[in-house]
Amino acid sequence: MAELTAKQRMEIPRNEMPAQDAKVRAGNYLEVALGYSEETARAEAERCLQCKKPKCVEGCPVGVRIPQFIKALREGDMAQAVAEMKIKNNLPAICGRVCPQENQCEGQCIVGKKGQPVAVGRLERFVGDYELQHRTCPLTKAAPTGKKVAVVGTGPAGLTCAVDIAREGHKVTMFESLHTPGGVLVYGIPEFRLPKGVVFGEIDYATQCLGIDIRTDYVIGRTLTLKDILEEYDAVFLGTGAGLPMFMRIPGINLNGVMSANEFLTRVNLMKGYMFPEYDTPVKIGKKVAVIGAGNVAMDSARCAYRLQAMQAKEGEKHEVHIVYRRSMEEVPARGEEVHHAEEEGVIFDLLTNPVEVIDDGKGNVKAMRCIRMELGEPDASGRRRPVEIKGSEFDMEVDTVIVALGTSPNPLVFVDADGLERTKHGTTVANLETGRTTKPKVWAGGDIVTGAATVISAMGAGKRAAADMHAFLSGNGTW
Amino acid sequence: MADTAAATGYKIVQKETLSDVTKLMVIEAPQVAKKAQAGQFIIIRIDERGERVPLTIADYDKSAGTITLILQEVGKSTMQLGAMNVGDTVASFAGPLGHPTEIKNYGTVVCVGGGVGIAPIYPIARSLKEAGNYVVSIIGARNKSLLFWEEKMKAVSDELHVCTDDGSHGRKCLVTDPLKELLESKRRDVAHIWAIGPAIMMKFVALATKPFNAPTTVSLNSIMIDGTGMCGGCRVPLTEGAQFVCVDGPEFDGHKVDWNSLMSRLQFYKPEEQAAVEAYKHKCNLDIAAEKGGA
Ligand SMILES: Cc1cc2nc3c(=O)[nH]c(=O)nc-3n(C[C@H](O)[C@H](O)[C@H](O)COP(=O)(O)OP(=O)(O)OC[C@H]3O[C@@H](n4cnc5c(N)ncnc54)[C@H](O)[C@@H]3O)c2cc1C
Ligand code: FES
Numbered sequence: 213m214a215e216l217t218a219k220q221r222m223e224i225p226r227n228e229m230p231a232q233d234a235k236v237r238a239g240n241y242l243e244v245a246l247g248y249s250e251e252t253a254r255a256e257a258e259r260c261l262q263c264k265k266p267k268c269v270e271g272c273p274v275g276v277r278i279p280q281f282i283k284a285l286r287e288g289d290m291a292q293a294v295a296e297m298k299i300k301n302n303l304p305a306i307c308g309r310v311c312p313q314e315n316q317c318e319g320q321c322i323v324g325k326k327g328q329p330v331a332v333g334r335l336e337r338f339v340g341d342y343e344l345q346h347r348t349c350p351l352t353k354a355a356p357t358g359k360k361v362a363v364v365g366t367g368p369a370g371l372t373c374a375v376d377i378a379r380e381g382h383k384v385t386m387f388e389s390l391h392t393p394g395g396v397l398v399y400g401i402p403e404f405r406l407p408k409g410v411v412f413g414e415i416d417y418a419t420q421c422l423g424i425d426i427r428t429d430y431v432i433g434r435t436l437t438l439k440d441i442l443e444e445y446d447a448v449f450l451g452t453g454a455g456l457p458m459f460m461r462i463p464g465i466n467l468n469g470v471m472s473a474n475e476f477l478t479r480v481n482l483m484k485g486y487m488f489p490e491y492d493t494p495v496k497i498g499k500k501v502a503v504i505g506a507g508n509v510a511m512d513s514a515r516c517a518y519r520l521q522a523m524q525a526k527e528g529e530k531h532e533v534h535i536v537y538r539r540s541m542e543e544v545p546a547r548g549e550e551v552h553h554a555e556e557e558g559v560i561f562d563l564l565t566n567p568v569e570v571i572d573d574g575k576g577n578v579k580a581m582r583c584i585r586m587e588l589g590e591p592d593a594s595g596r597r598r599p600v601e602i603k604g605s606e607f608d609m610e611v612d613t614v615i616v617a618l619g620t621s622p623n624p625l626v627f628v629d630a631d632g633l634e635r636t637k638h639g640t641t642v643a644n645l646e647t648g649r650t651t652k653p654k655v656w657a658g659g660d661i662v663t664g665a666a667t668v669i670s671a672m673g674a675g676k677r678a679a680a681d682m683h684a685f686l687s688g689n690g691t692w
Numbered sequence: 693m694a695d696t697a698a699a700t701g702y703k704i705v706q707k708e709t710l711s712d713v714t715k716l717m718v719i720e721a722p723q724v725a726k727k728a729q730a731g732q733f734i735i736i737r738i739d740e741r742g743e744r745v746p747l748t749i750a751d752y753d754k755s756a757g758t759i760t761l762i763l764q765e766v767g768k769s770t771m772q773l774g775a776m777n778v779g780d781t782v783a784s785f786a787g788p789l790g791h792p793t794e795i796k797n798y799g800t801v802v803c804v805g806g807g808v809g810i811a812p813i814y815p816i817a818r819s820l821k822e823a824g825n826y827v828v829s830i831i832g833a834r835n836k837s838l839l840f841w842e843e844k845m846k847a848v849s850d851e852l853h854v855c856t857d858d859g860s861h862g863r864k865c866l867v868t869d870p871l872k873e874l875l876e877s878k879r880r881d882v883a884h885i886w887a888i889g890p891a892i893m894m895k896f897v898a899l900a901t902k903p904f905n906a907p908t909t910v911s912l913n914s915i916m917i918d919g920t921g922m923c924g925g926c927r928v929p930l931t932e933g934a935q936f937v938c939v940d941g942p943e944f945d946g947h948k949v950d951w952n953s954l955m956s957r958l959q960f961y962k963p964e965e966q967a968a969v970e971a972y973k974h975k976c977n978l979d980i981a982a983e984k985g986g987a
Contacts, residue, residue, distance in 0.1 A: 389920050391737055391744070391784040399922075429786040431920055435723050455922040459934070466929045466953060468960045475923035483743065483917065489971045492743035492769060493917070494964035576956035623921050625939060 218261050226328035227256040234556040239522040241403045241486055244553060245309070253338040257286035259330045263322055268332060271320035273673040276300045278317060278332055281339060291348040293339050298349055301336075302375045302418055303368065303672065305344055305410045306397060308337025311669045312547045344413045351421040354381035359686045362387065362445040364432045364626060367395020368668045369659025370451030371415065372675030373682075377449075378422040380683045385445070386424060389431040389625075390482065395453055396660075397668070399482035400474070400509065402516050405550070408481075433625035438633070438655070447654050447682050450641065451675060454620045454660035460504070464570030465616075469498065469578035473505070473513045473617035480516045486523065497521055498612030499531050502581050504567055505617035506537035509665075511550040513615045514559045533559050534609070538566040538586050538599045564588070564599065568606065570614055580608045622661045630655075640664050648678025653692040656682055701781030705758060710840035713765045714808060715774045716750070722757030724787045730815035731793030731911065731943055734759060735919040737784035738772055745769045746916045746938070748812035748888075749788060759787075762811030762840075768968040775976075789919050790942045793909075797824040798883035802874065803849070804867050804897055805831045806889025810841050812911060813888045818848040826850050826880065830870050832889075836861035867893060868900045875904045882906055887946065891955050898946030908946040912937045914954065915961060929953045 230246040231237075237244050248256065260282045268278045277296045284292035297304050313319070313333035321329035343349060359382045363374045366388040378384045392398055397411045419426060430436060432452070441448055457472035459465050476495065479485040485495030497520045503513045514533045521531035535554070537544065540563050544551055555561070564586040573579035585605035588597035621639040634642040634651040641650055641657045648656040658674025660666055685692075706718035724734060733748045745767075751760035765774045773782070793816050801820050805813030810831050821827045827848065832855035833839045839854070839861055846852045853870040854862030863870070867889070875882060885908045887897040894910040901908040914926040914937045921939035928937055929950040935941065 389786065390918065391786070429784050430723070431786055431789065434787065434789055435727060455920075457922070457924045459924065459927075466927060466934050466957075468956060472924040475917060475925040478917050478923050484741070488964065489768075489968045491741045492968060494961055494968070496961065496964065576953065577960075625921060 216258060221259050221261055222323055222326065224255070224259045226259070226331055227252045227334075229331070229334050234553075234558075237404065238518055238557040241519060243407050244404050245549075247341060248334055248338045250338075253335060254286050254288070256331050256335060257282045259323060260286070261322060267320035267322060268317040268330075271316040271318075273316065273667075273669045274300050274676055276317070276336070282330070282332075282335060285335060285339060290339070290342055290346070294343045294349045297336070297339050297343075298351070300676075301672070302351070302372060303340070303414050304336050305340030305414055306368070306406065307669055307672070308333050308335075308340050309406050309410070310397075310401060310547075312667060314548050316669070340414075341410075344410065344417070347417065351375065351379060351418060353379045353422050356383065357381040357686065359383065359446045360385070360444065361447045361449070361682065361686075362441045363449045363451065364441070365395060365451035365453055365659075365661075366393035366415075366426060367451055367453050367659060367671060368397065369453070369661075369671035369675040370395070370449065371418070372672040373449045373451060373656075373658065373679045374424050374675075375418045375422060376676055376679035377682055378424050380679075382683070382686060384422070384424045386426045387430040387432055387436070387441075388426065388428045391428050392482070393426050393428065395451075399478050400512065402477070402481050402512050404515070404519070405512065431625065433628035437629035438626065439629040442654060447656065447686060449648070449675070449678055449682065450626060450650070450655065450657040450661055451659045451671070452623060452626045452661050453671075454640070454665045455623045456621045456639070457616070458619050458621065459616055460567065460618060462567060462569050464572060464578070467570055467572055467578050468576050469496075469612055470570055470614040470616065473503070473509045473615055474620065476513055476615050477509070477516065480520070486516075486520055495520065496613070497524065498578075499529070500611045501533045501613040501615065502536050502567070502609060502611045503533065503615045503617055504536050505619075506535055506539075506544045506546060507617065507619075507665075508546045508550060510535060510537075510617035511546045511554050513617050515550075515554050515557060517613070517615065518557055518559055534562050534611070535559060536562045536565050536567060536581075536583065536609075538564065539596065540564055540588060543596050562609075566599070566601070567614075571608065578612055578614055580610050581614055582606055582608050620660075620665050622664075626661075638664060645674075646677060647681035648674060649681065649692070701783055702785040703781050704776055704778055707776075707778050710762065711837050714838065714840055715763050715765065717761045717763065717773065717776075718758045719761065719782065719785060720758050721785045721787075724785060725752045725754050725757045725759055728752040728754075728759060728788040729792035730795065730819045731812075732788035732790050733919075733942060734761070734785060734787030734789060735916070736761070736773070736782055738769060738776075738782050740783060742783060743769055744784075744917060744919060746789070746913070746919055748911070748913075748942075749815065750811035751815055759785075762808060764808040767965050768972040771969065771972060786919065789938060791940075793819065793886070793943060795819045795823050800826040800828065800880040800882050802871060802882055802885040803827060803829045804871060804885065804887040804889070804893075805829070805845070806867055806887075806893040807833050807838060809887075809889030809893070809911075810839070810845065813886065814841055814844060814848070816886055816888075817845065821848045821850075828874060828880070828882075829853070830855065830867045832856065832862075832867040834858065866896070868896050871897065872900050875901065875906060884909065886911075891951065891958060894946060895949075895951040895955075898949065898951070902947055909943050910946040910949065911942045912944060912949070912954065913942070914957060928957070
């Protein structure tokens with residue numbers, strides 16, 4: 213193709229990504245978004261203006277070299293595109309699927325100021341998937357330094373830190389309490405949005421290239437404590453996430469049929485409950501489900517619930533899933549694409565609605581949920597308009613399952629025998645956001661354990677910064 | 693992924709049949725044995741399709757690096773595990789989980805074990821005995837064939853009372869009977885009571901000790917998934933609010949537990965558990981038929 217002018221590039225419409233039909237996919241667990249073909253990817257790449265001062269890179273928490281990888285992609289040099297990508301991002305097939313691009317790279321894209329931004333996320337996914345299949349760019353590592361590093365937690369923060377620090381030649385051991393690595397990527401985010409084959413592909417590839425040892429079934433705080441680990445390792449990174457579910461303090465919250473989103477998603481995703489009894493772990497879902505909350509976790513819960521119902525329903529049987537959220541659509545925190553997909557699939561949104569009680573059927577099971585209508589008042593500290601109750605507007609919603617997706621805080625187990633490791637009143641670990649250093653010498657932390665529930669890419673960014681500082685510490689004079 | 697244990701699994705090194713439906717298994721897991729203490733539990737997962745099953749630690753051997761489990765074959769996973777043999781391996785084995793029992797010299801203590809609960813009460817009785825307590829143990833089961841470890845319990849107790857519901861062995865009574873008698877007689881000043889067994893038994897032990905204000909610790913076996921505090925599926929309502937059995941327990945003050953809620957939660961997945969058992973039995977029968985057909 214002859215070189216295009218900027219004007220011509222801006223005239224190319226954004227390429228849609230093919231997806232499974234909404235009706236069909238609402239009854240299966242296969243991936244919804246199908247990814248670009250090579251042809252479409254190259255056509256989309258033509259839309260990039262190759263800005264001298266790329267705004268998109270500023271929008272990326274890890275500073276992916278976006279213009280460079282897109283240029284290589286449109287020139288058909290995939291190995292180069294992968295190499296450019298991997299300078300900053302070791303897990304592109306994952307990020308391409310789950311990053312909130314509209315608030316990051318794509319939100320800053322100049323092309324997007326007048327029309328639709330370049331589909332950076334979709335291109336990133338294309339490059340990541342290509343690499344998982346072709347493995348053109350194995351990660352390499354420096355000569356062994358003789359130093360030993362422990363990484364606790366195998367979510368995006370831990371994985372990124374482990375990979376970066378191993379590349380510097382340090383010997384890395386990862387500890388994971390569950391039976392499989394991946395963190396939220398495996399137990400939380402469903403198969404239809406992020407296939408587990410992709411996650412394990414990325415993890416195996418990186419850990420095998422670099423000789424990283426992953427010890428599953430190690431619950432830090434129990435099997436080993438931080439104190440034990442510090443006796444054996446030169447440095448430790450804590451990336452144990454924010455896995456502790458919060459329940460609302462309303463009557464009836466402990467009834468049968470009320471569960472945390474974590475329980476529901478773990479049964480479905482980690483334990484493959486949707487394939488019960490082929491897989492051992494069952495997951496019970498009612499005919500009418502209320503999901504409380506409207507973040508990514510709530511969207512994933514609602515969409516999983518809808519699929520489960522569809523798979524279990526008899527011909528013609530009706531089933532419903534409601535998102536119950538106390539603010540309005542404008543404040544919904546989930547990724548745009550997920551809200552869009554959920555609506556398409558048939559999830560009902562009950563906005564400006566807040567639960568006040570879960571009602572018993574007399575046998576300890578959920579029969580209904582009492583809610584109150586809300587309206588938006590003055591802006592609160594977060595800048596969002598505060599929802600206030602409309603007096604006397606209570607009503608009962610008939611439901612048999614309630615899934616609570618109202619956030620999580622760090623799991624305190626890892627803090628056993630961790631004297632000197634300071635925490636905030638929210639249970640998060642105090643750490644320097646630039647370096648990841650905690651208040652305890654030789655201990656770094658990053659990801660959801662520091663920020664509270666956030667995003668995959670911000671966890672990766674924290675893992676990366678901690679690895680850089682850790683390497684400087686290990687190769688320097690070791691002052692804290 | 694190069695971890696030796698996780699890559700090759702955890703080996704069964706010993707197996708004994710204690711009763712028709714009760715098996716003892718000794719499993720090699722040095723990292724768990726190293727830290728194990730009385731009152732804690734582990735999570736086991738048999739294979740790639742397996743569920744995560746919590747089982748209480750019945751004994752441990754730090755030098756051999758092994759954990760002893762006692763299983764009652766009531767569900768699909770316990771049946772499948774019970775059918776495994778020495779040399780076989782399980783895919784995951786995580787622990788020790790939960791808080792250990794607070795062992796110290798209380799004076800006179802009572803350890804009540806019902807049914808398969810005899811297994812976890814044993815290391816507690818032993819540790820309490822080692823700490824210098826006068827240990828009164830009460831063990832019970834529906835009938836003689838379900839009782840086990842009588843000798844072992846005797847060896848770590850100053851007094852042992854054995855009960856069966858049908859009188860086929862020991863005294864024909866419920867475990868709460870000798871307990872009430874002891875408390876009423878005031879022949880010893882009972883400082884603390886531990887009870888482990890079916891929820892209904894623990895409920896009645898707690899009810900029996902309440903009028904005497906005798907501190908009573910129970911070990912709860914709610915439905916778990918991860919066992920690490922991540923899901924809240926194991927939560928149990930206490931008078932001061934719900935707590936997670938896997939990380940806040942498994943031991944709780946028996947006088948504070950909302951037993952009806954706990955028992956209702958334990959029933960919630962019964963239909964699915966039954967379906968799993970039937971599917972498993974069906975599959976075993978098919979396997980046997982196939983073997984016969986092949987021979
Ligand atoms: C359902 C759901 C959907 C989401 N969707 C998105 C999305 O679309 N886009 C996005 O950017 N973000 C999304 N997020 C948020 C994102 O997944 C998290 O912010 C991110 O995974 C945090 O990474 P982390 O490495 O800090 O922690 P985690 O991913 O939580 O990993 C922590 C790991 O540590 C382990 N661990 C915990 N305690 C211990 C211990 N004591 N010993 C050993 N191991 C331990 C855990 O088992 C886990 O494997 C979603 C989250 C959820 C729950
Ligand atoms: S089993 Fe999940 S929190 Fe206890």
